[in-house]
Amino acid sequence: MNGTKEEFLSVLRAHLPKHVDVDAIIEEFACHIDEACTARLADTEDESDEEALQYVLHQLGSPAAIASQYRGVSSFSFLKCHMLLICANSLFFLMGIWLLYDKESSSTAGENIIWQVAVQYKEWMLLLYASFWLLAGLYLGRRYGFRIYKGIRTIMWKPLLLNYAFMLGVLFQIVPWQWFSGLLTVPFVFVCIVATLSFSRIAALGCRWGALHMKLE
Structure with missing residues (x-):
């Protein structure tokens, strides 16, 4: 996916079902993206911040597809x-x-x-x-x-x-x-x-x- 981290998270938020803790999921993915970008930059010296971000977002895939994973989540107890x-x-x-x-x-x-x-x-x-x-x-x-x-x-x-x-x-x-x-x-x-x-x-x-x-x- 091309775009910014904010756009990715915005699409993810829009597609997440209401029964999940949306704020917690968004917060975790935001942290995960930051950590993955930092790790990517440490591994590749010739990449810019933007290139590292695009690589991480591409690895994560479509935010809509990620959100769809939460629709069939088992009931929590x-x-x-x-x-x-x-x-x-x-x-x-x-x-x-x-x-x-x-x-x-x-x-x-x-x-x-x-x-x-x-x-x-x-x-x-x-x-x-x-x-x-x-x-x-x-x-x-x-x-x-x-x-x-x-x-x-x-x-x-x-x-x-x-x-x-x-x-x-x-x-x-x-x-x-x-x-x-x-x-x-x-x-x-x-x-x-x-x-x-x-x-x-x-x-x-x-x-x-x-x-x-x-x-x-």
Whole structure:
């Protein structure tokens, strides 16, 4: 599309359906265009600001076509999102409980092979768990668009209650550290605390990206 950023956003606004948060969508696309132009100029030294803008607008495509993506957007429900994330996160905790039970019920060190692998690759497991929250945000953003983006951190606190409760239990030794022999060390506990406090931000990042690339219905 040829034209200015303002013209692009004006056409986009005119074609967006009324049931979506139009102002939020326009604001996000305005930021996205600015960021994309900055990145384009950093990658190509011989392009002018106008050329970079035209490239970005061309990559985005027709604003009317973008707006049409929001017409078939699934109905939004905070309760639905809460339950989806609570169930998914509960599965991770159930897996952890099973892992502890398997460790305690094993009579020899050789039978604790799964626990030994968990201890050896605990940083990778934490990274994979953080990726789950990123992908969860991405999924919600692609499914519900910018309507959910503004409230994603509010949505996240209930599913993360288990994490916060467990974190406090470990910190105050309500949950005995002996249960996690080899897995929990003081440095790793602090890494887990920082990660736990960051999960909502990670999900928000994924949600924003998903909303900007909402799947056509």
